[in-house]
Amino acid sequence: MNKLIRYLGLAALLLSLSLPVMAEGLLMARTDNQFPEAMTLLQSAISARGYKITRLQEVNENLAKRDFKSDMYRVVYFGKLEEVRAVTASYPELIPFLPLNITIFAEGDQAILVASHPKMLEQFFPDPKLKPIFDHWETDILAILDELRAAK
């Protein structure tokens, strides 16, 4: 009897946790770290998943040059060369959406991260051949954001 209850409980728990979770259109996370620490954590989380960071767009600096005020704000571009080559050779219409990027900006003592959901690309480019790569990007971006969310 106890075993049965334990199995049922475990099954319910696994079922609940394995259900798909997706925010619409955008993936967002708030991290309880100040911007500089969050930025370091973000770059580390991206690199840990085998991606190369190709550029850091310094948005607030560019605004400041024209006397516009903004809090700390960066766009981090990243990708894997072979993936980018393979996907754009067959689907050049994806070039405007690449490299992948995550936007990060300060929100008081915290930082907010935003990325477009790879499901958005799937809607725009519904070829089933692309689905595995979109799924893989989704998994990685979710993991990166989860890591930042959990970091204290």
Add this chain to the structure above:
Amino acid sequence: MLLRCLGIIGLVWLGLGQALAEPIGAQLYQRNCAACHGATGTGGIGVPLALPSFQASISDDYVRQTIRLGRSGRVMPAFTQLQPNEVDAIVHFVRAWNKQPAIVYSSAPIKGDPVHGSQLFEHYCIACHGANAEGSKGTGVTFSRPRELAIMAPALHNPGFLASASDAMIKATLMNGREGTPMVSFLKRGLKEKDINDLVSYVRSLEKQPLPASAKVLQVESPVIVRDSPYDLKTTVENVKQAVSNNNFFYGRVQTLEYGFTAPEKENPKQVIVYFCNISLLNQVLAVDPRVGMFLPCRITIFEQDGKVKVMSVNPKVLSALFNNAELNPLCDQMTQSYTAIIEEATL
């Protein structure tokens, strides 16, 4: 014996469900809601869900419907991908912030005079909620920038709100106000219960009116703008740079897509991106919605494949629906016109 076993299993199942709902709800809340509403419901981009007066005036069903339907054009997305049990777990988690007895509102319509309600609305409500009940400007997405109000007045003329809030809930909010927000009790402002019924009736009548611009997001036929170029790659890149300047942007840099991935000599020279910007426009866009930064700076791609050169860019209209922010619509339209003009000028 069997019945007793099944009964015990049922009770354990219910208890287990309750016990699991909170940690799963917390996990789902952190992943789906905390970025906007704050980890502890203090708000930010979204409503401060933990505010006692807010919690005291809403029902579980209002939260459930809001998660499911969102607020079209007002940033809060419709979480259609969440399973019903996931939505319930989030509702359970969010409602744990309520320290008052839970309210269940009647779904019965409240009778009133919408014409008189409209007059009262014009006198008492438009300063915060807008002339067309479209809500205050800003939609909360101002992050660290200065805010006029701690809480943005919600859009009442929004299909998500009208489907989530019952007449009784709207009436209770008008009667009691919401402490800690600019929403005051209209009984204290001198209105009678009949007046409040008229106001509720007017708000409900908005369902039959055309959607205001604040609840509309732009639809696109194609996520990219593409044109064939009659020129070779090098000439087309120069044309794009010139067209960028001719259209009031400053040209920033030219890089291949593979810039930063590999040594410059190994980059594919047939996938070129021209980056450009208009700082004033950038500031304007980020003030409306800072999340748009992921599509900045502006860029146009020129690529050659099988001897043919094409020029293309993201269609800026996709941003309206992606960010669910109708305030971006005019800027998206403007950017689409600019991108199209640049691409067509370069390929003329």
